[in-house]
Amino acid sequence: MAVDSPTGVIIAAVLLHAVTTMVCGSDAVLKLERSIPPSHELSLTQLRAFDSARHGRLLQSPVGGVVDFPVYGASDPFLVGLYYTKVTLGTPPREFNVQIDTGSDVLWVSCSSCNGCPKTSELQIQLSFFDPGASSSASMVSCSDRRCYSNFQTESGCSPNNLCSYTFKYGDGSGTSGYYISDFMSFDTVITSTLAINSSAPFVFGCSNLQTGDLQRPRRAVDGIFGLGQGRLSVISQLAMQGLAPRVFSHCLKGDKSGGGVMVLGQIKRPDIVYTPLVPSQPHYNVNLQSIAVNNQILPIDPSVFTIATGDGTIIDTGTTLAYLPDEAYGPFIQAISSAVAQYGRPITYESYQCFDITSGAVDVFPEVSLSFAGGALMVLKPRGYLQIFSSSGSSIWCIGFQRMSNRRITILGDLVLKDKVVVYDLVRQRIGWAEYDCSLEVNVSAMRGGRSKDVINTGQWRENRSESCFTSYHLLLRVVFLLHLLVAF
Known part of the structure; x- marks a missing residue:
């Protein structure tokens, strides 16, 4: 008379875990x-x-x-x-x-x-x-x-x-x-x-x-x-x-x-990505910001305030929530935006920050802001790329997310301006690139070796194939469990 043994089930369970882990991995x-x-x-x-x-x-x-x-x-x-x-x-x-x-x-x-x-x-x-x-x-x-x-x-x-x-x-x-x-x-x-x-x-x-x-x-x-x-x-x-x-x-x-x-x-691939060189020999991701424009009008800011030569330069940093400008740039920036929306609402101060009470609530009354970098790269910020909204008594209060960096010549571009963009940090070619993108969509990604891109991988396709692969592997291993059980039993 055959006696059931747990050995086969244990072996199969180990195999099931190993294969599904190798093929499926985590998210x-x-x-x-x-x-x-x-x-x-x-x-x-x-x-x-x-x-x-x-x-x-x-x-x-x-x-x-x-x-x-x-x-x-x-x-x-x-x-x-x-x-x-x-x-x-x-x-x-x-x-x-x-x-x-x-x-x-x-x-x-x-x-x-x-x-x-x-x-x-x-x-x-x-x-x-x-x-x-x-x-x-x-x-x-x-x-x-x-x-x-x-x-x-x-x-x-x-x-x-x-x-x-x-x-x-x-x-x-x-x-x-x-x-x-x-x-x-x-x-x-x-x-x-x-x-x-x-x-x-x-x-x-x-x-x-x-x-x-x-x-x-x-x-x-x-x-x-x-x-x-x-x-x-x-x-x-x-x-x-x-x-x-x-x-x-x-x-x-x-x-x-x-x-x-x-x-x-890996490198997210987009045909519209623009690149700017990294400043050499810096511990952070420093880039050369050359000018800021509001409504296509370049602001009267000395470009040297954005450079390493006279301060800490311009840094791209995901760990910073907002964005920061030195005194010499912050004043002209706020003045240009205030002038552009003067007819649509009144300026107010909220927690010492520059805000605007816009009765209509329409964000499109605010101008576009353009940041120009070395190499001809342009970062265009639509109003939501530099504003945050607070609602109060039926009106909308929009606050400028750029803050003043007093007593320090440094410009920091944080998540406020990096959101809704593909951003690529290419350390092989020592450059950073970006392009506007709907980040809820799938992306194409490539690994790089020796400065050359390898095969492009589509995240949506990989997710789909991963799910199918896990499903197939799981049912295959179930058959193995059954066969091993029969083998041990007899």
């Missing part, structure tokens, strides 16, 4: 989550305070295929729309929510030994803490390791127990410090529109054991920072050096309140 395109839920509104003053803290960090800084991370959501600037993604670290793998930041280089997460790290978050996410002792593949980076001094944006040092340590300082007095760990990062690599594989690679990241100031507060708490700068320890650099990702990444951020977006380590 495809890097969707973007908002950092604060829609119900959690913040004032312009709070937004500016958050940006000021970010600028402190930003300014005090000392291939295999298309890589996709499972990312969700989007951002509204007045809901503190900072983007975060999910990264998978360690063995066994664990997920962490980390803020996407093109203004820094290091991926760091809160450590289990952290002092001052928040335990809860108001972002409706569960906070996680990395425990080096719980990962069988984790190892500490020693002070003698060359990777200890690969990143010029942090203050690297040596702890008493010979661990390579780091410190990030924030403009509001808050900060974080910890030590570097080497472990595995897991991610999906899309090879073609019909093939994606689950990949992993050794990766150096920070383990934060101390957080101070604003980082301790649960209101904006996430598990860490996802650095996408150009430094050797950034996400893009580490994966590219191992031949696992191209030295190019792209994003497309939806501007409406429903959120959404795309981010890939």
Whole structure:
């Protein structure tokens, strides 16, 4: 008489998990989550305070295929729309929510030994803490390791127990410090529109054991920072050096309140993308802004105020919510817009910001704004590209999202102007490009090697094929389970 054995079922279950993981992986395109839920509104003053803290960090800084991370959501600037993604670290793998930041280089997460790290978050996410002792593949980076001094944006040092340590300082007095760990990062690599594989690679990241100031507060708490700068320890650099990702990444951020977006380590292909060169030898994504026009009229601003020669230049930064102009540019900019809409409503001050009470509520009474960059690249901002709306007593109050950067010659272009555009960071050719786009639509993505594009992958087609592949694989494995059960039974 045959006796049923669980062995066959166990083997089949293991095979089922392995194959479906390899073929199906996790969600495809890097969707973007908002950092604060829609119900959690913040004032312009709070937004500016958050940006000021970010600028402190930003300014005090000392291939295999298309890589996709499972990312969700989007951002509204007045809901503190900072983007975060999910990264998978360690063995066994664990997920962490980390803020996407093109203004820094290091991926760091809160450590289990952290002092001052928040335990809860108001972002409706569960906070996680990395425990080096719980990962069988984790190892500490020693002070003698060359990777200890690969990143010029942090203050690297040596702890008493010979661990390579780091410190990030924030403009509001808050900060974080910890030590570097080497472990595995897991991610999906899309090879073609019909093939994606689950990949992993050794990766150096920070383990934060101390957080101070604003980082301790649960209101904006996430598990860490996802650095996408150009430094050797950034996400893009580490994966590219191992031949696992191209030295190019792209994003497309939806501007409406429903959120959404795309981010890939690869090049989103659009025929209408215009490019401007990156300023050489800069730690951030600096570009040469040459002029600003309102209603096609170039403003009387000395172009030198936008350059590295006389200040900190012009930076493109997804980690900044609004946009910022130095004093010399802010005044003419506000004056030009005020003159253009004078007949349609009255100017008012809202929390010290320039706003307009437009009775009709029509945003199209506002002029277009054009930013002209080196290489002939033009960024045209429609009114919603630089305005935010507040409704009050039946009228619409529109506020200019560009803010004054007092006592510092720096221009920062944040999510306010980057939304509703494909933006490509091409580190091979050292350039940044953009084109207006409906970010709810599918995109074509290409990996690059040696400066040349490989096969183009359509995200919509890949999602469809991925679903079909998972369905087919699942039913195939069900047959394997049945056959193995019969084999063991008899």
